[in-house]
Amino acid sequence: MSHNKAQIRGAASVDNFNGIEPPMDTVGNIRVNNARIMCNNVFVHYSDKRAIDNLSLDIEAQKVTAFIGPSGCGKSTFLRCLNRMNDTIATCSVTGEILLDNQDIYAPEIDVVPLRARIGMVFQKANPFPKSIFDNVAYGPKIHGLAESKSHLENQVEEALRRAGLWEEVKDRLDQPGTGLSGGQQQRLCIARTIAVSPEIILMDEPCSALDPIATAKIEELIEELSEKYTIVIVTHSMQQAARVSHRTAYFHLGRLIEVGATKELFTSPHHKLTENYITGRFG
Amino acid sequence: MTNTPDNAPKSAILSPQDAEARVRASMATRRNRETRFRMWGIAAIALSMCFLVTLFGTIMSKGIPGFFQYYVTLDVTLDRERLDPAGDLSDQSLFDGDARGLVRDALFSTLQVSGRSNRKAAGKLISLGSDERLRDYVRTHPEQLDSEQSLKFALDDDVDSFLRGFISRDTPESDRRINDKAIGFIDQLQEAGLISYEISDYLFFGSASRNAEMAGIKGAFIGSILTLAVCLSLAFPIGIASALYLEEFAPKNRLTEIIEININNLAAVPSVVFGILGLAIFINIFGLPRSIPLIGGMVLALMTLPTIIISSRAAIRAVPPSIRDGALGIGASKMQTTFHHVLPLALPGMLTGTIIGMAQALGETAPLLMIGMVAFIVDIPGSITDPGTVLPVQIFMWADFAERMFIQKTSSAIMVLLAFLVVMNSFAVWLRKKLERRW
Numbered sequence: 001m002s003h004n005k006a007q008i009r010g011a012a013s014v015d016n017f018n019g020i021e022p023p024m025d026t027v028g029n030i031r032v033n034n035a036r037i038m039c040n041n042v043f044v045h046y047s048d049k050r051a052i053d054n055l056s057l058d059i060e061a062q063k064v065t066a067f068i069g070p071s072g073c074g075k076s077t078f079l080r081c082l083n084r085m086n087d088t089i090a091t092c093s094v095t096g097e098i099l100l101d102n103q104d105i106y107a108p109e110i111d112v113v114p115l116r117a118r119i120g121m122v123f124q125k126a127n128p129f130p131k132s133i134f135d136n137v138a139y140g141p142k143i144h145g146l147a148e149s150k151s152h153l154e155n156q157v158e159e160a161l162r163r164a165g166l167w168e169e170v171k172d173r174l175d176q177p178g179t180g181l182s183g184g185q186q187q188r189l190c191i192a193r194t195i196a197v198s199p200e201i202i203l204m205d206e207p208c209s210a211l212d213p214i215a216t217a218k219i220e221e222l223i224e225e226l227s228e229k230y231t232i233v234i235v236t237h238s239m240q241q242a243a244r245v246s247h248r249t250a251y252f253h254l255g256r257l258i259e260v261g262a263t264k265e266l267f268t269s270p271h272h273k274l275t276e277n278y279i280t281g282r283f284g
Numbered sequence: 285m286t287n288t289p290d291n292a293p294k295s296a297i298l299s300p301q302d303a304e305a306r307v308r309a310s311m312a313t314r315r316n317r318e319t320r321f322r323m324w325g326i327a328a329i330a331l332s333m334c335f336l337v338t339l340f341g342t343i344m345s346k347g348i349p350g351f352f353q354y355y356v357t358l359d360v361t362l363d364r365e366r367l368d369p370a371g372d373l374s375d376q377s378l379f380d381g382d383a384r385g386l387v388r389d390a391l392f393s394t395l396q397v398s399g400r401s402n403r404k405a406a407g408k409l410i411s412l413g414s415d416e417r418l419r420d421y422v423r424t425h426p427e428q429l430d431s432e433q434s435l436k437f438a439l440d441d442d443v444d445s446f447l448r449g450f451i452s453r454d455t456p457e458s459d460r461r462i463n464d465k466a467i468g469f470i471d472q473l474q475e476a477g478l479i480s481y482e483i484s485d486y487l488f489f490g491s492a493s494r495n496a497e498m499a500g501i502k503g504a505f506i507g508s509i510l511t512l513a514v515c516l517s518l519a520f521p522i523g524i525a526s527a528l529y530l531e532e533f534a535p536k537n538r539l540t541e542i543i544e545i546n547i548n549n550l551a552a553v554p555s556v557v558f559g560i561l562g563l564a565i566f567i568n569i570f571g572l573p574r575s576i577p578l579i580g581g582m583v584l585a586l587m588t589l590p591t592i593i594i595s596s597r598a599a600i601r602a603v604p605p606s607i608r609d610g611a612l613g614i615g616a617s618k619m620q621t622t623f624h625h626v627l628p629l630a631l632p633g634m635l636t637g638t639i640i641g642m643a644q645a646l647g648e649t650a651p652l653l654m655i656g657m658v659a660f661i662v663d664i665p666g667s668i669t670d671p672g673t674v675l676p677v678q679i680f681m682w683a684d685f686a687e688r689m690f691i692q693k694t695s696s697a698i699m700v701l702l703a704f705l706v707v708m709n710s711f712a713v714w715l716r717k718k719l720e721r722r723w
Binding site: 083085088090113114115116117120121122123125127128129130139140143144190193194196197 | 535536604606607608609610611612613614615616617620624625629
């Protein structure tokens with residue numbers, strides 16, 4: 001499903017341009033002092049259709065970066081480039097540099113398996129495995145050989161669930177299927193599953209879009225806590241959410257990165273007309 | 285129209301009142317159409333149920349009597365000298381002995397017959413397999429030698445048919461397969477209460493035989509099991525591996541497209557063609573012996589592979605991509621994603637395809653005729669390299685024989701085949717239910 005979605009979005013076009021030309025260069029400072037990921041001149045194509053057009057951006061370490069923009073603007077596509085999830089789409093091609101520790105993650109010698117263990121991902125639709133809650137969280141440590149013993153694994157699972165704020169709710173029913181939890185709990189289970197692999201960076205693709213306001217609030221709280229330990233990139237449709245959880249916001253439009261800046265600044269005094277139109281609700 | 289003034293511009297959209305009137309007017313036709321469609325559906329189901337009931341009725345009414353046959357109880361003197369001349373109970377010694385004579389003597393003394401022609405007529409009453417039955421009895425009960433025992437022997441198939449009423453007394457003697465003398469003896473045995481109608485052990489424990497009363501399905505049944513075992517152990521892993529590779533790993537290009545089209549085409553190839561292929565390759569090129577379950581299984585595996593591959597691919601495609609994303613997103617390799625997540629979720633669907641394939645293979649006759657599994661084989665196959673036959677081929681052969689009793693045995697064998705299918709399918713359904721998980 002998500003493959004198709006990404007493809008369709010990449011191919012879609014927003015005709016409501018309001019006669020405003022997008023800038024050739026991104027407005028705002030694309031560079032930061034302590035960058036965890038540096039992207040330089042990234043282009044993404046689905047077959048012949050351009051989904052991301054010459055994008056350069058730094059992702060700041062131990063901060064929450066939010067990607068906002070109208071549907072089909074390429075924010076999810078770009079997010080999926082950061083841990084090479086786009087590899088699963090045959091027609092998708094990525095050019096340019098995405099540097100993690102000064103190493104291009106698209107270099108031929110890079111193996112995606114350890115890369116994805118370092119850069120975890122949480123998806124729009126909670127997708128727990130059809131296994132028990134314990135097995136869902138333990139799966140990552142198991143396949144990567146992270147636990148030395150059974151008790152070590154149990155501790156890892158407990159801690160991951162604690163960090164995801166789910167431990168208290170599920171500690172008595174770890175052997176029950178993860179798919180039996182509520183939507184918000186499932187999404188936190190997916191976050192716990194990601195945390196259990198000890199990633200440095202967590203990518204979140206609209207993690208709250210299918211959740212009710214209470215579950216959303218819990219996830220947002222969680223994101224705030226997690227940002228102390230992890231670098232987080234979140235794609236969101238909700239500008240309020242971006243404003244609440246992120247430190248830095250990037251506004252995408254038709255595959256271009258229009259404007260980037262500190263969240264407060266971007267939402268109070270956007271520099272580009274397109275950004276202003278979007279955040280004031282004039283289109284999107 | 286009523287609400288629109290004449291001079292107002294006419295709107296293409298009807299007024300709500302007009303629209304409602306039109307909708308009402310069309311309702312009767314719509315309802316009729318729906319009723320008619322329902323009637324057609326009910327009629328179609330009723331018709332197919334009719335056919336099904338007729339089919340099962342015919343098979344059961346013929347087949348159930350086939351599970352039974354007539355036996356005669358005789359007091360046989362187990363004379364050690366005549367049965368076991370060498371005295372060591374070896375097969376050779378028993379074979380050299382006069383088991384046949386002992387059974388005949390017991391019959392003659394019961395009927396109190398004398399004279400050559402009378403003895404000849406009486407001797408035809410019991411099955412030719414009676415001497416082998418007596419030898420078997422002696423083998424398992426050597427301690428009873430030199431005593432008199434009441435033993436049951438099958439009656440000849442003509443006598444059986446007569447007792448069932450298929451041969452009438454009113455038919456002129458010259459047109460009957462059984463003469464007046466024999467009928468007299470049968471009446472004599474019946475009056476003495478020596479004839480019994482019992483479950484046929486020959487049917488279940490006998491092998492192919494030209495004598496209807498001795499013919500059984502054990503050989504064909506074992507042959508079917510061996511053939512299916514070979515078929516399953518080849519087709520299941522190859523089919524699933526192909527499906528997994530094509531769906532999860534293979535690049536989507538011209539070549540895989542051609543392979544896919546060819547697999548779909550293979551599913552539509554008549555099964556007899558696979559038999560010719562097996563004959564040409566396995567027997568003529570590789571020089572394997574004919575009539576063996578190994579080749580039968582290989583040919584049936586070729587035949588069922590497309591079915592298994594197509595349904596397995598459908599099952600794999602039905603696994604939600606979000607599960608793959610979840611696994612890949614935490615760094616599972618392609619292989620781990622496939623085997624830890626995709627395969628377990630697709631397995632129930634794959635099993636369904638395999639059941640359909642196996643059911644097809646179990647009922648298949650044509651390709652096996654091509655590789656010589658239609659031969660008349662009395663021995664029960666002990667391994668996949670022993671010559672044998674299978675149930676549907678056995679049914680095919682029996683259906684060809686003229687004797688009355690074979691008609692019943694054919695129906696009985698069909699019932700056994702159907703029961704085999706039902707057992708196999710319910711096992712697979714149970715297995716699928718057990719493996720099925722929700723997500």
